[in-house]
Structures are given as structure tokens and as C-alpha cells.
Amino acid sequence: MTQQTEQQRRDRWNTPEMQAFRREVREATFTKEGMMVAFPTCFPGMTTAIVPDESRITALDVIPSGVVFGGTSGYQTHLFAAAFHGITGAVFDLGIVDGARECVAVCCGKTHFVAFVNGPGGGRAIQVPLVRMDADLIQEWGFQRPEFKDLGECAASEPVVHAVAVPEAELVVGATREHVFKLEMATGKIQIVGAAPAGGKLARTSAGGIVGRDSARTLWHFDPRSSVFKRQAFQLPEGQWTHDLIWARDTRTGIVYTGDAAGRLYSFDEKSGFSDPLGEVPVAPVGPMAVTLDGRVFGFCGEEMARLFCLDPRQKKVMALGGAASVIERRRYGYVFGDAVTGRDGEIIFGENDNGGHLWLYFPRIQPV
């Protein structure tokens, strides 16, 4: 009788359905396709990483050579540079921004980058020279920490919410809680260009304008060439727009992507407006995302324990790719992410917004011909 019961028990858990379920859990829980590499905020083997509770990576930008610049949040804000190509492979902690506990944006120009940080006194812009990351980090090297230049508040006592670079104009456009401002990289001059309540991140559109949310249903627009600021310039599509916006930009076409609070994804072109829903992420909300060179959008979604997804805009299809896990360079699970950029060769670089944050390099699966 006991034997029979044991056999029945085994049979119950070995049906084709249960075997498929086991396989699904085994293969789909983590990084179902492509490769994740978690890279620590240090020069491995040479320096210590940024203090764990000061290393929540919340802002990233990248220059054409592939060097990544970023900022952290936590007990203190650090700014850093990172390089992964050639004979580099290091994150260089550029230093701590006095009095800052949050970095909301990093915007790269030709010679400098500007980090937008918040602290008890409000939001400020910090200008830093671009550092070279081209030494032979296998053989011998030399580093020098750059000096930070505090460009001051962006709007009196208001925290900065986000900012984006307009590299060809050496300009940054940003938003505080109540205002929109521009910053000239060459002079460091900050000027308020309009007033609008912040609604999340900003995006640079296909025609070179900057957009940000200014009401439950609309976007403002700023034209860097004419310096014209216009509220309610674009209508958001049907959907749930009750959250802070997040964007990803295709650098080849200028098309940007965003998602509503339910996790539905849309594209936006300044000329043609918003698309119909392109798909829905496995779990809302949509988190940081970036567009690789073939137009696919990779991002994270869901709170507390984010899941990777891929949107193929041409097929209007979203694939769930599982949670983040790295087994190369560092063995680590990735749960919360703060920003994303597209690397030099189309890899996606995610900033981990967690204690002990790492830069997560995601190499998407190569599409079969």
C-alpha cells in the first residue's frame, strides 16, 4: 500500500504538464535569452566598490566612444565613469558630491558632463570634465580625479526631476518640480524656460525637441533651436497615465518609447504622434529601458523584483525574459534598476538602483537571419 502511494505521488508530479512547469521555472525565471553581466562600481582587483548604500545607480549617459558616466543615490551621491571596451573594464569613482543624496540625471556633452543632484537644499547642476578611460587596464595605468564645478540651483529650492542632453547644441534641458530650464554646457548658465508640474522623465524626440508631461493627458514641448516652450503640445494616447513617465530613445530614428501605468507600451514620433499600444509588459510598471541598434527595446518592469522584457516594435510583440542574474564577473541577482542606456555596440547598460548597485551589461540575443 505504501509503495502504491509513493508511486502515485511520483506519478502525480511527473505528468507532462508538471514536467513542462518544472522546465518553465528552470529556464524562464532568470535571463531567458541573451547574457547579463553585473559589473561592480570599481576597478576589479584594484579598488573597492562604492559604499553599498551610496551606490544606488539612478542616472546614466554614454558618449559615442562607449564610456558611460553615471551618478548614484543613497547616503551620499557619487559620480563615476565606466568603460568596458578594449583593454579597459573598470568603473572609476570620480568622487562624492557634497550635500547630495540623489542623482536624477547625467547629461554628456563634448567636453563635460553635467550631473543633476538633489539634497536638503534642492536641486543643483554639477559640471565635470569628461575623463579619459583609455589606459591599458591590464598592464599599467594612471588616473586623476577631476574637479567638480557646482553650477548652482536649477530653480530656487526645487528638486530636479530629470534632464536630457541635446549634444549637438551643447545644451541640457531639464525639469524641476515646477519648472523647465535649459543649461548651456559651454557657459554653465541656467535659465528657466517655462513652468509646468513635473510628471516623470523627459525625452528628446525625433525632431530634436524635448517633451515632458505637464498634465494627466498632455506633454509640453521645448524647441532648443527657437527656445520656444509650449504647454499641452501633445496629447497622450488612451491609457492609464497616472504615473511618472519613463522613456527610451532609438538613436537612429529618434523615435521614443514609453509606457502607461498598466504597462502598455507606445512609440512616439514628433511628426506622427503616438502609436497604438505595441504590447504590454509582463508586470507593471514599466521601468528603465533602452533601444538596441536593431530597434528592439529592452527594459525592466515590475516593482521590488524587476523582470526583463523585450519589445519588438516591428512585430508589436513583447517577450518576458525573466529576472536579472549574473554569473560572469559577479554572481548576483538584480532586483531594482534606476536607468538604462545603449552602449557602443548595442549592448544595454542598466544601472542597478539597490544597495551594492552594479552596472548590468545586457548583451541581447543575436536574431537569427
Place this chain on the structure above:
Amino acid sequence: MRPKAITIDRRTFVKTSVCSAAALSAASRAIQAADGQPAYSCKFYPFTDHPNADTCWSLSVGPDGRIYAAACAESSPGGTVKLMRYNEQTDQLDYLFDLAEKVDDPGDSGRATQCKIHYSFAPSMSDGIMYMATHLSGPPIDLPIYSPWYFWHDPKRCFRGAALVAYDTKEEKIAWWDTLIPKEGCRCLAFDEERDTLYALSYPRDHFITYNVKTRQRRDIGRIGSINGQGIFIDKKHRAYTTNDYGHLVRYTPEKDRLEWSPEPLPYDRRNQTGWHAVFYDLVASPDRECIYATTWIPQPRLMRIWPHEGEWPRVEDLGPVTQDRDLTFPHSMFVDHCGGLTFAADGKLYYVASRWRDARYNPIPPEREEREGVVWRLDPDTLKREEVTLLKHPVGTAQYVSRGAVDHNGDLFFGYINHRGKPAGIFKVTMPADRKKKNAHLPIRVWG
């Protein structure tokens, strides 16, 4: 008395303490009493009142001096954990209650179950409360496995959360319960009775949690890493310590309300390891609470002694490996190569259980012996010499993996037993020689799981 502070390297430790295979029989004879009866006798107590139980991840002495054990059922879909207590009058285990029933989260809920207590007993002496917190991994009743990552966003399947139960050992009833960590399990627990504060590590996200038992307020202090430390200890200054993925100490100081990371890692085998995964496994304070003896949760576990009250960061003495040498090209199983059950007995000596296994080159155990053995060691803190006092003997399975150990108020040793294939699950009692026992031998009580 505090032993002279010295660093013991591996070679010295092996030379002075480890019994070779050839010496085992001699060592075994050495512990025989004059009348021929074993000085240390070992007996296994199965969880007969919980036939589905497959492991005992937690065993502790309660504030009443009695031994409490978690009869865990992590392999059975719908399995739940039941609390057992050793009854010295009847010399058997008494079944107290099913935790899942008591916290309104029954095994047939369809969610991951309240299947175990994992290093999460914490006694409170002033009021006789035994705190215990549950952990996850047991699958829902209709599924063969459970992954906390896979089901995190599934409200029907996701684990409801670690339940904290305050069991009144005087009144023999549950005083109250609460959800300690929503959606996650509690990997280990410690209690600072003077501050009314429990410390816990969450699984799988590895967050450090504080919980005030008076206000019932929980705070999430933040993430540590990916691999839970398997223990938290508290020093005399009310600082709580655990470890990160790379074997560094992680300290929470209530006045700072912040986690800090030590610059130096804990000892590990530098021949083939990097410090990664050298997290705490088991921890016991010396009777004077001046230092902590610890082992690590990694193959080639090491014993160490930590002095938390010296310097900015504790001084750590490497007392060397606790298990045998091995082929460094082979990734040894963590279920085979293991050390746990650290506890001080009335004779002032440290007892622990380390595994030993047959290896053609490094430990050719004769075929008539078990392939894997759980060796009970007795270490003299003054000389750092250790002696083998007995082997744990399971009726059918091997007994090389012990989760936790404790000494009861009579001075006898108890060990929780892990072997998924070795049903029945249960605990071991090692009766101490009469001259090495005393009343209230469990004091000062261990306040972490």
C-alpha cells in the same frame, strides 16, 4: 578567562587537532568510560507526529531550558512546519502545534507554504517568550516546486510572508503573531532583549530587517547581497552582525541606523577560493560573551573566533578548516562538506558537528563504516585542541549535516538533522558524561537562531 589571542594557521590547527582516519578508532576508544559504556551516548528522535517532515532546520533551547525543534516539510507540496519539544520525562518529542494553522496560512492555500523555521528561534528570558519566524521554499499544494523569484508577482502563488510567532513557554500558548517580512522568508533571526528588537534577513532579496516586539513595527534597512548570511549575532554594544556575499562582516548599529561593511573578509581557503560565499553559517557566543565562534557556509568551512569589542572592526582569528582535505579541482557538495551545531556545554568547551566522508585519496574510510559521518567535536577554547567525542547515528541515513545545536537545562546536547533522503527526519540527543553536565547549562542563553 579569555584565551591568549593567537592566530592559528591551517597547518597548525590540523597538526594539533584533526584525527586522521587511522587515528579514529583510537580516538573513539579514548572517549569510552571506564565501565565500557560510551561516555557520550547518541540517540535519534524522529518526528513521528509529522511524517511529512523532511528536515530540521532549526533547533534551540527555549527560555524554559527545554529543547524546541522545527519539524519542517519543504519537499512535500502543501507541507507545513510543526513545532516539537523534547520531553525529558517521557524521553520523546511532544508535538506542540502546526505553525501554518496558527497563523491562518494553511498548507492548502494554493500559495507557497509556511514550511519551515530556518535558524529563526530566538528566546526572550524576561517573559518566557520563544520567538520563531517561518521561511519559504515549500511548494503550493498542487505544484511540485516553488521559486520565490518566478512567483514574486503572482498574488495567488507567492509566499504570503514570514510569520513571526511569539510562543509563551510559561502559559504554553501563542501570545501573538504577525507577518515579519511580506512575500519573503526569514533566513535567520536574532533578538536584542534589552532593545526589544528582532533582527532578520529576508530571502530571497537578502534585506536586513528590524522588528520592534513592543510596537510591532518593521523596518527594512536595505539589501545586503544575494546570498543570505545564515546567522546574525549581537555584541555587548547592541550591534548586530552578519555577512555579505564576499565574506565581509556587515554591521548594523542602532544609533547610526545604517549598515556598514568591514574592510577585511572572513577567513577562507586561499588555495582555491576568493572569499565569495564565505558567509556565516553558525555562530555561538563564548560563555562570557566576549567573543563569537563561527563557521562559514561554504565547502571547506572554517572555524573562527571573532572579537567584536576590539577595534573599529572585530579582530578575527582563523582557527582553520573543520573538515578534511580534498581534491581542489572538484566542486564539493555543500550538503556533504559541512559544519554546524556550535554550542557551549557545561564543561566550558565548544561542541560542534563537522562532516567526514569517504575519499579514496584524502580519507579512505573503511567500507564497513558509513560513507558520510557526522562527527561531534569538543574544542578546548584555551588550547584550541579538539577531540572527537562521538558520531551521530541515524537509523537509516547518513548524518553528516547538522543545522543547529543546543544544550538543554540538564546539560545534554541536541542537534537538528538535515538529510532529505534520510527519513525519518528528527533530532539527535547526545547525552553528556555526568561530570560534564550541570543544571541550567543553557545559560547564558543564545539569543539567535
